[in-house]
Structures are given as structure tokens and as C-alpha cells.
Amino acid sequence: MKAKKSLLLPMAALLSMSAVLAACGGNNNNAASNTGTPAVNSSAAPTNATASNEPDTSKEVKLKMLLVGGKPADYDKVFGELNKKLKERINATVEAEFLDWSDWNQKYPLKFAANEDFDLVYTANWAYYNDQALKGGFLELTEDMLNKYAPQTVKNMPPVSFDQAKVNGKLFMVPNNNVEVNDKVILYREDLRKKYNLPEINSLESYATYLKAIAANEKGMLAYGAKAGDGWKWHEMDQATLEQHNDWNLVDMTLPLAYKMDDASGKIFNIYDTPEFKQLLTYYKDLSDSGVWSKNVVSNKNDVWQDIKAGKVASYAAQNLGTAGSNLAEMRRDNPSLEVAIADITPDKKKIAAISTQNGMAIHATSKNPERSLMLIDLLQNDKEIHDLTMYGISGTNYVPEGDDKYSAGPAAANYTGFSNWGWNSQLNRSDSSYPKEADDIFEKWQSSIYHFPLETFVFDDAKVKTEVASISNVMLRYSIPLEYGLVKDLDKGQADLIKQLKAAGIEKVMTEMQAQVDAFLAQQK
Structure with missing residues (x-):
């Protein structure tokens, strides 16, 4: 994960939770709204299949699908119904394995490294798509394959979406067909804002005022649900306060390297070595000293949203507007005594549409049944009966159409939720009738502010600098997290140590390689 020079909040926030929400994306809960993306060369886009190109389904096959997220309680019921339909349509059945959100980040690459036996797999730009495409973990999807085994996808998918999903000119996933907006928002306790007569939350400054007031007055409650999680990646609050606030764009979620979106030259810079970062460290320290988040933030593994529902936390940064809207609707349904609301803390900044790889499905390079796997993806995304079933569960039980x-x-809505069925988001997505109007209003406003820029679809290939990238990640985990959470007493020394360690890890080599790729990418567009 839904695309989007002073005060900032901790950039390491909510890392474990980020994966849970990253994919939800877009508008109206599971349903994201189209915003459009700039056209690129689509000369290699698939064309519609012909009648003589019918696939052979005479042999029954059993497929295995790898998904991220917890296994839903009603999995057996829903997938039991799914398999009845798949047997009729493509003479196949499917079994899903779920990688729980608590450890998916570690287990996912190991599945490929061990070359385990599975056919289909969820992937995304935040979930190892580029990495596994370059490593050979995914099967290349050719034009002929798509035309023969996924004709509905070819018919319904905008060619630009296929183009955006290509890595080095080759396609390795069927991307979602529902464009999302990347910008992050804040979900917070509105009843507490009213209780203390605090100003509207519409900027980083007003959000800081809210956080410190809650920390000072609501004993036993954390003002902000922060957690460093496992490993290092830029996520929710990073993107809200760093990218959005400064109109920057991070090139890679594991690196502190960015460019200004309106810089036609695409000059890469180290975020940590900027005046903006230096200024925000004081802000971090102020929030930390005010007790806004737990001093044990580095080891916190709580589900932040569940803590908010339980009244233990007053706010958090949502992965996207759709997630925040869904949370708001859920709170109104499950615990209406607690009033929550959504705030855009960068309302006047550029809004970014997510590229199509925000969610998608790929086929394992060693799948024994790639053709039938592609046929399944085609049905999941384009067959209304199967799409409804796999997205929302049993009609009348898990959802009411x-x-x-x-x-x-x-x-039994809670018994079928929380996993990456977002991989087949499409125009068939239903919108939640309880989805709050205020979230829709924010999205409508954003639509007029979508910003497209030359490097929108650029993807960094770290093949030549993998050792340095790994070292940089370790440095960020060790030095940046405590610095940003105000756990380092001497901020100037902390920043200097971070920059020094990054240089020793090889960040200048990575910047040089990244700049060369950016320059080549921009040259091709002229």
C-alpha cells in the first residue's frame, strides 16, 4: 500500500499493523474508487481471446493459494462453496494457506526460498512483488497466456494497469482493477477532542495539540498507537508526515531515499540528511516527553485498532482512507459509545493515486498448474458470483447484499474478514452501505487534487546493491527508530550517528545506482 517542512510524527509507527491495512485501499471499504493514471506504452497489452483458443480443463486439478492475514473463522464454509463452483467452471478446487499478519513478513520470502509447493500467491508493491519478480519467484504472464486463460481480465483491465505492473518490461502479476489513493489519514477519538474543546485536527500542529492534551488528561490511555514492529519499512505515519507533508516521494519503502514530486530532474536525496528531518526530531522529542506514546514502543506488538476500540488508545494513522472509513463504520456498529472521526492532516498537499500493483495475484514460478491458476484469478476478479463469495463470504450470513x-x-461478518482477498479487487467490488459519508466527502475532495508525475511508475532494481540495502535496513532499525521516538537524549548526536552509520553501510553507492536508474527512466520518457 491504495498512492499519496516542519512537524512530523514517528516514521516507524505501526509497522506490524501496516501490512494488515495497506491493501484495503481506496474508497468504501473493500471498494476503491477509480482516479485514473497517466497512460504509458501499452503496445504489448493483451488482446481478446478467440473461440479457437479454448483451454483444456478435462483433468481435475487441486490448486494451492498463499494469502497473507489470519485464517477467517468461516474459511471452510466459504471455500467449500467456492470449490463447488470452481469444479463446475474450471474443473478445479483450491486450498488456501494463510500467513498471519504477525509473521508474514518473515515467512513470505521463505516460502519462495524453500521452493514450497503452491500455485497462486498474493503480492503487492508493498508485499515483495518487485523483489520476487526479479528473483524468479513469479511466473511471467505472457500476452498469449492472458488471452487464453484470463480473457475476462484482458477485456476489463485498463492497459495502463498491466503496464504499471511490468518489471523490466515483463508482467508477473494480475494487478487489481480498482485504482486507489495512497494518502494516509488519522483516525481519532472525536468525543475526546470535544471534551477538551480542542481545535479541529487539520494539520500536523493541531494534531500535536490533540495528542498532548489527551496524554495530559486521559490517564491510562495512550494518545497515539505506535509500534515499531519487526524489521524496517516506511509506513502510515511516515507517508502522512514525510511524503505528504513535504510533497516528497519515497523511491523504496525500505530506504530513506526520496525525490521531490515536482522536480523534473528526479534528484535523489537522503531524507535523514535534510533540514526537515532535523527540525522534526525536536517535535518527536516533545511528543515523547509528553507521554504521547509508550516508552516500550519498540517492543509493542498490540493490534492498535483493537486498542482503540477498547478505549486504550486515542488515535492512529490509518493506511488509507478506505481503512479509516471501515474502522469508523465498525466502531459505530460495535461500540457506538466511543465517537471516532477521520482527519486529513495534509489537506492542501498533493494527492497521489496508487499504481495498480497496490494489490494483485501472481503465480508461483514452479506451479504445476499455471494455466488453471490463471483461470482462477480470472474468475476471482471478474465473475460476480465468485467475486461476491470470496470477497464478502456467505450471503445472508457474512454479508447481506x-x-x-x-x-x-x-x-457473522466478523467470521470472514482480515486477509488479502484484496488481491482480486475489481470493478465488481461492493461498497459497504454503512461506509461513512464523511469519508466519501474526503475522497471526493481528493479526486480534484490527484497529482501525476514522471516517476509515478518507477521501480528501483536493487540487484547490484543488495548487500548495501540490507545493511542500510539494519542501520535504520538500530539507530533511526529510537531517535524518532524521542528515546535518544542528544538529538544532534543521534542524527549525526545515524548519517555516519548509513554512509558506512553504503548509502552513497545505493544513491548513485538509484539515480542512474531514475535518469535512464526519465530519458526513456522524452
Whole structure:
């Protein structure tokens, strides 16, 4: 994960939770709204299949699908119904394995390294897509394959979406067909804002005022749900306060390297070595000293959203507007005594549309049934009956359909949720009838502010600097997290040590390689 020079919040926030919400994306819960992306060369886009190109499904096959997220309680019921339909349509059945959010980040690459036996797999630009595409973990999807085994996908997918998903000119995933917006928002306790007569939250400054007031007055409650998680990646609050606030764009989620979106030259710089970062460290320290987050933030593994529902935490940075809207609707349904609201703390900044690889499905390079796997993806994304079933569960139980494009929660809604069925987001997504109007209003405003820029679809290939990238990640984990959470007493020394260690890890070599790739990418666009 839904695309989007002073005060900033901790850039290491909510790392474990980030994966849970990163994929939800877009508008109206599971349903994201189209915003459009700039056209690129689509000469290699697939064309519609012909009648003589019918696939052979005479042999029954059993497929294995790898998904991220916890296994839903009603998995057996839903996938039992799914397999009945798949047997009729493509003479296949499917079994899913779920990598829990607590450790998916470690287990996911190990599945490929061990060359385990599976056919389909969820992937995304935040979930190892580029990495595994370059390593040979995914099967290349050719034009002929798509035309023959995924004709509905070819018919319905904008060519630009396929182009955005290519790595070194080759396609390795079927991207989602529902463009999202990347910008992050804050979900917070509105009743507490009213209780203390605090100003509207519409900037980093006003959010800081809210956080410190909650920390000072609500004993036993954390003002901000922060968690460093496992490993290092830039996520929710990083993107809200660093990228969005400064109109910067991070090139890679594991590196502190960015460019200004309106810089036509695409000059790469080290975020940590900027005046903006130096200034925000004082802000971090102020929030930390005010007790805004736990001093044990580095080891915190709590589910922040569940802590908010339980009244233990007053706010957090949502992965995207759709997630925040869903959380708001869930709170109104499950615990209406607590009033929550959504705030855009960078309302006047550029808004970014996510590229199509925000969610998608790939085929394992060693799958024994790649053709049938692609046929399954085609159905998941484009067959309404199968899409409804796999996205929302059993009709009347997990969800209640309302017309052709809306739904409401069923009595067992909680038994089928929380995993990466976002991989087949499409135009068939239903919108939650309880989705709050205020979230829709924010999205409508954002649509007029979508900003497109030359490097929008650039993807960094770290093949030549993998050792340095790994070293940099370790440095950020060791030096940056405590610095940003105000756990380092001498801020100037802390920043200097961080920069020194990054140089020793090889960041200048990585910057040189990245700049060369950016320059080549921009030259091709002229």
C-alpha cells in the first residue's frame, strides 16, 4: 500500500499493523474508487481471446493459494462453496494457506526460498512483488497466456494497469482493477477532542495539540498507537508526515531515499540528511516527553485498532482512507459509545493515486498448474458470483447484499474478514452501505487534487546493491527508530550517528545506482 517542512510524527509507527491495512485501499471499504493514471506504452497489452483458443480443463486439478492475514473463522464454509463452483467452471478446487499478519513478513520470502509447493500467491508493491519478480519467484504472464486463460481480465483491465505492473518490461502479476489513493489519514477519538474543546485536527500542529492534551488528561490511555514492529519499512505515519507533508516521494519503502514530486530532474536525496528531518526530531522529542506514546514502543506488538476500540488508545494513522472509513463504520456498529472521526492532516498537499500493483495475484514460478491458476484469478476478479463469495463470504450470513453494488454486514461478518482477498479487487467490488459519508466527502475532495508525475511508475532494481540495502535496513532499525521516538537524549548526536552509520553501510553507492536508474527512466520518457 491504495498512492499519496516542519512537524512530523514517528516514521516507524505501526509497522506490524501496516501490512494488515495497506491493501484495503481506496474508497468504501473493500471498494476503491477509480482516479485514473497517466497512460504509458501499452503496445504489448493483451488482446481478446478467440473461440479457437479454448483451454483444456478435462483433468481435475487441486490448486494451492498463499494469502497473507489470519485464517477467517468461516474459511471452510466459504471455500467449500467456492470449490463447488470452481469444479463446475474450471474443473478445479483450491486450498488456501494463510500467513498471519504477525509473521508474514518473515515467512513470505521463505516460502519462495524453500521452493514450497503452491500455485497462486498474493503480492503487492508493498508485499515483495518487485523483489520476487526479479528473483524468479513469479511466473511471467505472457500476452498469449492472458488471452487464453484470463480473457475476462484482458477485456476489463485498463492497459495502463498491466503496464504499471511490468518489471523490466515483463508482467508477473494480475494487478487489481480498482485504482486507489495512497494518502494516509488519522483516525481519532472525536468525543475526546470535544471534551477538551480542542481545535479541529487539520494539520500536523493541531494534531500535536490533540495528542498532548489527551496524554495530559486521559490517564491510562495512550494518545497515539505506535509500534515499531519487526524489521524496517516506511509506513502510515511516515507517508502522512514525510511524503505528504513535504510533497516528497519515497523511491523504496525500505530506504530513506526520496525525490521531490515536482522536480523534473528526479534528484535523489537522503531524507535523514535534510533540514526537515532535523527540525522534526525536536517535535518527536516533545511528543515523547509528553507521554504521547509508550516508552516500550519498540517492543509493542498490540493490534492498535483493537486498542482503540477498547478505549486504550486515542488515535492512529490509518493506511488509507478506505481503512479509516471501515474502522469508523465498525466502531459505530460495535461500540457506538466511543465517537471516532477521520482527519486529513495534509489537506492542501498533493494527492497521489496508487499504481495498480497496490494489490494483485501472481503465480508461483514452479506451479504445476499455471494455466488453471490463471483461470482462477480470472474468475476471482471478474465473475460476480465468485467475486461476491470470496470477497464478502456467505450471503445472508457474512454479508447481506443490497442491490448489485452495495452490502451490509451479516450476523457473522466478523467470521470472514482480515486477509488479502484484496488481491482480486475489481470493478465488481461492493461498497459497504454503512461506509461513512464523511469519508466519501474526503475522497471526493481528493479526486480534484490527484497529482501525476514522471516517476509515478518507477521501480528501483536493487540487484547490484543488495548487500548495501540490507545493511542500510539494519542501520535504520538500530539507530533511526529510537531517535524518532524521542528515546535518544542528544538529538544532534543521534542524527549525526545515524548519517555516519548509513554512509558506512553504503548509502552513497545505493544513491548513485538509484539515480542512474531514475535518469535512464526519465530519458526513456522524452
